Amino acid sequence: MICVKGSKKLTEALAAFEITSKPQSAVCTVIEIPGYYDELNRLTDNSSVIVVITGMVNLKEWKIIQKFKHANLESLPGKIESYLQTFEQQEEPDISFEFEEDTFEENTPVTHQHDTVTSINKVQDKPQHTSIFNQSFNKRGYIAASFSASGGVGKTFSSINMGGCAALVGISTVAVDLDFGFGDMDTAMGLVDPRQRDKVLDKKAVVPKNGWATVAEWRRFARDLKGSLLRHNSGLYVLPCYPYAGNEIPGTEIEDLILTLAEQFDLVVIDLGVDAFSPHARTALNLADTVFLIGGQDEKTIGKLTQFLGTENAHTKKMKLVINMVVPTGYYTPKEVAKKLGFDSYDEIPLDTQGVNAAKKNRKLAIQLNGSTAGNAVKVIASKRLPFQQLAYEEQLVGGGKKSLFSGLKSMFRRG
Numbered sequence: 001m002i003c004v005k006g007s008k009k010l011t012e013a014l015a016a017f018e019i020t021s022k023p024q025s026a027v028c029t030v031i032e033i034p035g036y037y038d039e040l041n042r043l044t045d046n047s048s049v050i051v052v053i054t055g056m057v058n059l060k061e062w063k064i065i066q067k068f069k070h071a072n073l074e075s076l077p078g079k080i081e082s083y084l085q086t087f088e089q090q091e092e093p094d095i096s097f098e099f100e101e102d103t104f105e106e107n108t109p110v111t112h113q114h115d116t117v118t119s120i121n122k123v124q125d126k127p128q129h130t131s132i133f134n135q136s137f138n139k140r141g142y143i144a145a146s147f148s149a150s151g152g153v154g155k156t157f158s159s160i161n162m163g164g165c166a167a168l169v170g171i172s173t174v175a176v177d178l179d180f181g182f183g184d185m186d187t188a189m190g191l192v193d194p195r196q197r198d199k200v201l202d203k204k205a206v207v208p209k210n211g212w213a214t215v216a217e218w219r220r221f222a223r224d225l226k227g228s229l230l231r232h233n234s235g236l237y238v239l240p241c242y243p244y245a246g247n248e249i250p251g252t253e254i255e256d257l258i259l260t261l262a263e264q265f266d267l268v269v270i271d272l273g274v275d276a277f278s279p280h281a282r283t284a285l286n287l288a289d290t291v292f293l294i295g296g297q298d299e300k301t302i303g304k305l306t307q308f309l310g311t312e313n314a315h316t317k318k319m320k321l322v323i324n325m326v327v328p329t330g331y332y333t334p335k336e337v338a339k340k341l342g343f344d345s346y347d348e349i350p351l352d353t354q355g356v357n358a359a360k361k362n363r364k365l366a367i368q369l370n371g372s373t374a375g376n377a378v379k380v381i382a383s384k385r386l387p388f389q390q391l392a393y394e395e396q397l398v399g400g401g402k403k404s405l406f407s408g409l410k411s412m413f414r415r416g
Contacts, residue, residue, distance in 0.1 A: 154324035
């Protein structure tokens with residue numbers, strides 16, 4: 001039995017559970033924020049309280065939320081189910097607010113008993129992930145992250161073009177900028193003016209009428225997050241992150257964001273900064289189904305990547321090495337780079353300054369520009385590494401029995 005302090009929508013979302021208006025008779029209390037701050041502030045025992053966040057919260061609300069377990073509206077049923085099951089397994093027969101916090105195992109798989117609560121979330125299969133948000137999502141899109149321990153190697157280029165490949169063939173895709181230090185995804189794809197980020201330059205972009213969501217303020221648009229995102233002319237949705245001058249956004253907040261997007265999109269592509277140890281980066285790397293590790297041919301980049309790969313944050317089993325801006329005169333060959341980093345296979349993207357710049361000037365992605373060698377290379381990588389049949393490009397023969405440039409590129413990269 002649970003006690004609910006919140007809106008009618010919250011009560012309806014928990015219709016599968018037995019609800020009481022008396023906290024003293026309940027196993028746990030669910031309180032909605034924003035809207036019920038005073039009720040939450042009066043509570044002294046936080047062990048049996050779950051805060052559900054349904055909108056933008058202010059600093060005062062955020063501080064008090066940190067004292068309690070919290071979830072969003074979508075993940076709440078699974079969170080309660082897990083809590084109730086844990087409670088039933090306790091030896092103490094007294095159903096009250098007095099029980100030990102360390103008996104709650106957040107990463108224990110839960111078998112749901114209510115038809116309205118279905119859990120097929122792939123995140124449960126990941127031993128690295130022990131979050132409270134991993135048990136309740138009815139749908140889970142594929143999550144890919146682009147990361148490098150070194151700057152200037154093309155993480156953002158890889159992210160937006162990989163996402164653009166999917167969007168162009170009808171796969172519902174969103175690109176998320178989690179590079180808090182630099183954060184230029186929206187400008188890199190020609191969407192907005194880099195000197196005036198609220199000025200949209202892409203005339204074919206879809207622009208929300210009442211402003212668009214950003215990473216720092218996504219909860220303000222949570223009721224219609226997908227409809228509140230900028231959309232590039234390729235069809236790729238974008239959640240930008242302007243250079244973030246505040247404190248680190250909590251990992252649980254980023255997790256909530258990523259899993260909310262994974263409910264609404266078939267593919268979530270995350271562009272990370274160079275710090276793998278920040279809470280938001282740890283969260284993204286944990287949640288990702290595939291991590292594209294972006295490297296270069298220089299010693300400095302290889303040194304930083306080697307150091308990163310030796311840490312516990314390096315999920316090497318799900319990493320795919322991509323060597324970007326490849327030139328014949330590079331200090332190391334792509335094959336040598338892969339060997340030094342311990343990868344048996346790799347993909348490569350040639351340096352294509354002219355093509356990339358031309359695409360940006362035309363408010364397009366490199367994959368949209370005919371003849372861009374870098375764009376064609378990304379198409380090959382997407383077809384190999386992302387689990388969508390729509391991306392399965394076939395090699396075709398052109399006049400005279402010769403393979404097309406695109407087919408030749410695909411064969412070349414397969415040799416990696």
